Structure formats: structure tokens, C-alpha cells
Amino acid sequence: MPILHSGLADEQTLDDCIDSGGFATPGAGAFAIFTASPDTPFDGMLSRIQGRLPLRVIGGTSLGDPFDGNADDFTSLLGVFEQPRCKVGIALSGRINTHTGADAMRRLYESCLDDLGCQPRLFLAILPILPELYVDHLLGPLFALAGETPVFGGMVSDESSLGNFAVFLDGTTYKDRMVLVGFGGDVEPVFGLGCQVTTPHSFAPIVTASRRNVVSHIDGISVPEYLEKIDFDSGRLREILGEMPMPVRVHAPAADGDQQKLVSLVGLNDNGDAVLSSDVPVGSHLHLGLLSCDDVKASTESAMRQLLDAMREKEQNGYHFSTILAVSGVARYYVMFASEWVEAKLLQAAVPTGVSAFGSYVYGEICPRLTAAGALVNAKHSQSLGLCAF
Numbered sequence: 001m002p003i004l005h006s007g008l009a010d011e012q013t014l015d016d017c018i019d020s021g022g023f024a025t026p027g028a029g030a031f032a033i034f035t036a037s038p039d040t041p042f043d044g045m046l047s048r049i050q051g052r053l054p055l056r057v058i059g060g061t062s063l064g065d066p067f068d069g070n071a072d073d074f075t076s077l078l079g080v081f082e083q084p085r086c087k088v089g090i091a092l093s094g095r096i097n098t099h100t101g102a103d104a105m106r107r108l109y110e111s112c113l114d115d116l117g118c119q120p121r122l123f124l125a126i127l128p129i130l131p132e133l134y135v136d137h138l139l140g141p142l143f144a145l146a147g148e149t150p151v152f153g154g155m156v157s158d159e160s161s162l163g164n165f166a167v168f169l170d171g172t173t174y175k176d177r178m179v180l181v182g183f184g185g186d187v188e189p190v191f192g193l194g195c196q197v198t199t200p201h202s203f204a205p206i207v208t209a210s211r212r213n214v215v216s217h218i219d220g221i222s223v224p225e226y227l228e229k230i231d232f233d234s235g236r237l238r239e240i241l242g243e244m245p246m247p248v249r250v251h252a253p254a255a256d257g258d259q260q261k262l263v264s265l266v267g268l269n270d271n272g273d274a275v276l277s278s279d280v281p282v283g284s285h286l287h288l289g290l291l292s293c294d295d296v297k298a299s300t301e302s303a304m305r306q307l308l309d310a311m312r313e314k315e316q317n318g319y320h321f322s323t324i325l326a327v328s329g330v331a332r333y334y335v336m337f338a339s340e341w342v343e344a345k346l347l348q349a350a351v352p353t354g355v356s357a358f359g360s361y362v363y364g365e366i367c368p369r370l371t372a373a374g375a376l377v378n379a380k381h382s383q384s385l386g387l388c389a390f
Contacts, residue, residue, distance in 0.1 A: 009075040010041055011048045017078070018052050031088060031181075034059040035360050036076035038164040043173055045076065050171030055080065056090055058179050059168040060126050060156030066328040066359040066385070067351070069344040072337060079358045083322055083390075085186035089116025092169050095176045098131055102141035108180050109145045118184040120146075122390060124325075125153035125366055126179040128167050132266050133245070133277040133363050134213050136380065138178070143378040150189055151378045152388045154327045154362030160244070183390070188319050191376070192307030192387035193367050194299030195262045197247040197289035203230070204251070204285040215274040218286070224272035234272060241267050244331060247383045248276065251285040261369075262289075264331075264382040277364060277382050291383050293339040296332050299385055300343045304350045307387045311352070321389050324351060326359030329383040333361045343385070355389070 008014045032055045036042035042061065049057055064074035081088075091112035094104055113120065123146055127135055135155065143151060158165040166173035183189075205226065209217035218226040227234050240246065245264035252259045264277040265288070280286075311321055328343065336343050351357045367386025368376040 007073075007075055008045065008078060011044050014045050014048055014078075015052070030080060030082035031055050031090065032057045033079045033081060033358060034076065034168055035062040035065070037061070037063070037074050038158040040075050042076070042166065042168075046168050046173060047171050049078065053080075056170055057168060058090060058126060058181060060360070061158055061165045062360040062362070063157050063159065063330060063333050064361055066326045066332075066361065067344055067347050067357045069341045069348065077358070079356070081323065083186075086183055087116060087118050087185040089113065089120075089182040089184070090169070091115055091180050091182075092174075093178045093180070096128070096130070096138060096178060097176065098134065098137070100138060105138055105141040106145060108178070109142065112180045112182045116182040116184050120149050120182040120184050121187040122183040122189045122388070123149060123151045123153075124181040124183070125151055126167055126181075127153070127155045127364070128175055128178060129155050129158070129162050129165050129363060132213065132275050133264060135364055136213065136279045139366065139378075139380055142180075146378060148376075150191065150368045150376060150388075151366055152189075152191070152325065152327070152368075152386065153366045154360070154386075155364045157330050157333075157361045157363055160330070187390050188314055189388055189390040190307060190310035190314060191368050191389075192303035192305070192310070192385075193369055193381070194301075194303030194385040195381055195383075196295045196299040196302070197249060197262060197291050197383065198295055199249060199287040199289045201288060204287050207280055207282055207284045207286065210280050210282055212279050213276045214269065215276065215280055215286075216271070218274075222272065223268070223274050234268060238268055241265065244334060245277065245382070247289040247291050247331070249287040249289055250278075250280055251287075252281055253283050261379065262382050262384055278380060291331050291335055293335055293342060296335050296339070297342050297346065300346045303385045303387050304347065307389055308350065308352075311389050321352070321355055323390055324355055324357045325388045326357065327362045327365045327367065327386045328359065329365055329381070329385070330361050330363055331383040332385065
């Protein structure tokens with residue numbers, strides 16, 4: 001997937017980029033990926049791309065590219081995916097919201113398979129931002145439909161207003177639809193996942209009452225009572241969460257053993273209940289965490305090490321990788337903003353020669369994880385780094 005250009009700020013710079021050359025007529029199955037800062041005139045730019053390039057165009061708003069060491073100056077990024085032995089299918093969902101059911105995901109999945117026309121080897125999911133950053137009700141059915149086929153992606157991002165965002169497809173922007181891309185043919189994806197936060201407190205309270213992503217009772221008492229018990233001011237917590245969700249490491253009972261996952265505490269509702277970005281079942285242990293520069297550095301190194309090891313194993317069998325995709329949690333962007341973009345420097349240094357890299361900052365990173373038995377299962381994360389090479 002050769003990158004056409006970064007730093008495109010408006011329709012004129014986009015035209016200049018395309019007119020300058022470097023773009024060959026793509027073959028069957030090629031498509032473009034376009035990500036743009038919420039501050040750019042992305043509607044007009046997207047329409048112009050659609051009019052100038054004979055391609056389907058997917059993407060969405062993003063705070064930047066995790067591979068770019070100057071992400072604070074990000075405007076937009078345009079890339080073209082083309083792999084001769086790969087087939088691609090693209091589908092758009094109907095309108096989705098917090099009440100969308102499994103039937104909508106089934107229709108989207110079947111539409112994607114119809115457009116693909118062969119056995120899927122990988123799915124890329126681009127979702128809009130939904131209230132409370134909660135999309136488990138969409139991803140649960142999608143993961144069930146996908147089965148052992150890996151799913152990668154996330155929600156688009158904006159400047160934390162959670163309102164100035166869009167999903168892109170074929171010259172149109174959407175706030176209430178998701179795009180699903182299926183890859184088939186000669187595609188052998190491998191993954192790397194980095195999830196690390198600092199947990200300064202030794203206590204790990206148990207969830208004793210919850211409904212989906214809302215926790216009402218911890219250690220047998222209400223959340224407001226629990227916060228009072230540990231001398232944590234709920235008003236101050238609301239202020240903190242108004243700026244940025246807090247990472248929470250969840251140890252949850254699961255069929256494949258004690259499942260650890262990293263989610264975000266996004267707020268307290270009117271009853272004082274804790275609202276998280278993912279489902280938290282009764283019996284889960286909660287560890288409130290902090291995301292530091294050291295955490296980002298360590299998790300980036302871990303994710304890239306996993307990815308490169310998996311790539312080398314496939315390459316020994318004659319497979320050739322052309323592309324690395326990255327989804328990095330928005331919280332990591334803000335940590336890196338004040339830390340000289342350590343994540344980007346580590347990623348840039350590790351990308352193999354001849355491999356193109358394209359990434360986005362997202363909410364709710366979707367990347368397969370390893371179970372205790374060593375199997376890959378699809379999962380959604382928070383404040384993490386997911387990598388996919390194919």
C-alpha cells in the first residue's frame with residue numbers, strides 16, 4: 001500500500017499531490033484510505049478524492065497517524081491499498097446507535113461477504129463514536145459472525161468533543177454508520193497488541209452489581225459509597241473524566257480462563273454509577289490505572305516485537321508482507337503530545353524495509369488477543385496499541 005501523501009490541508013494541496021504523479025492506475029480490488037483531522041475541510045477533500053481517483057475510498061477523522069513523529073501538525077493522510085493476489089469487499093451499515101441489535105450486524109456482515117465473493121481472511125471495521133464509547137453491542141455479534149476470522153479497527157477520533165467526527169465512504173461522510181472491509185485471497189494477517197497501564201493502588205474491588213457497561217455496586221456497596229469509603233471525591237473524579245477517560249484493568253471470569261482486558265472509565269451517571277467503555281460482568285476485579293509515557297513506550301515495544309516475530313515466521317514460509325496498519329488509543333496521543341512522540345519514533349524505527357505503514361488514533365481499539373491457551377480471539381481494548389501486518 002504505497003502512501004500517496006501526508007500533510008494535505010485542503011482541496012488545492014490534494015489536487016497538487018495527485019497532479020504531481022506517483023499514482024498508477026490501480027488494479028482490481030484496490031481502494032484508498034483517507035484519514036483527516038477534524039479541523040480540515042474533510043467533506044470537500046473527500047469528494048475531490050472520489051472525483052479524481054477511480055477508487056472506493058474508506059476512512060474517517062483522526063487526531064493523527066501513530067507512525068508520524070509530528071502528529072501535532074497532522075492534517076490528513078491518503079494511501080492506496082493494492083495487492084494483486086488479494087480480494088476486497090466493502091459494505092456500509094444502516095444507521096446505528098446504542099440500541100442497534102444483532103440483525104443489523106448480520107446484514108452488514110452478509111453485505112460485505114457478498115461484495116467480497118470469497119472466504120474472508122481479515123476484516124477491517126471503522127465505527128463512528130457512540131455515547132460512552134460503548135460498542136460492545138455491535139462488536140459482540142460481529143465477532144460471533146466472524147468466528148475465527150480476525151477483526152481489526154476501531155472508532156474514529158476527534159479532539160475529544162466526541163461530536164466533530166465522521167466515517168468516510170465513497171465521497172460521503174457519516175456520523176451514524178460503520179464501514180466493514182473484508183479481505184480474501186492471498187492474505188495471511190499477523191498481529192501485535194500492547195496493553196499496559198500503571199496501577200498505583202494495590203486494592204482490587206469486586207463488581208457485585210452491573211448491567212452491561214454500568215457498574216452500580218462494588219464490594220457490596222454502591223459506587224458513591226465505595227468512593228467515600230476510599231476517600232475519593234466523586235466531584236473531582238467527574239472533573240478528571242471530563243478531560244479524559246481513565247484506564248481500568250479488568251480481571252473478568254471468562255471461558256478461556258481469567259480474562260484481563262483494559263477498558264476506560266468514561267464517567268459517572270446521575271445515580272453515581274460507574275460508566276465504562278465495555279461490558280463488566282459481576283465478579284470482575286477492577287484496578288484503576290494511569291497511562292504514563294513509560295507505559296506507552298513499553299507497550300509499543302511489546303506490540304511491535306510480537307508483530308515482527310509473527311511476520312518472520314510467515315516469511316520463512318514464503319509469504320511477503322506489504323502493509324502494516326496501526327490503531328492507537330486516543331489517550332496515548334495525549335500522553336505522546338507531551339512526550340516527543342516516543343510511540344511514533346519506536347514504530348518508525350521498526351517498520352521493515354519495503355513495507356508501507358498507515359495508522360490512526362481511535363477510540364476502542366479492535367485487535368485480536370491471545371488467550372491463555374495461545375489462541376487468537378477478537379477483542380476490543382482501550383488506551384492500547386494494535387498492529388496488523390498482511
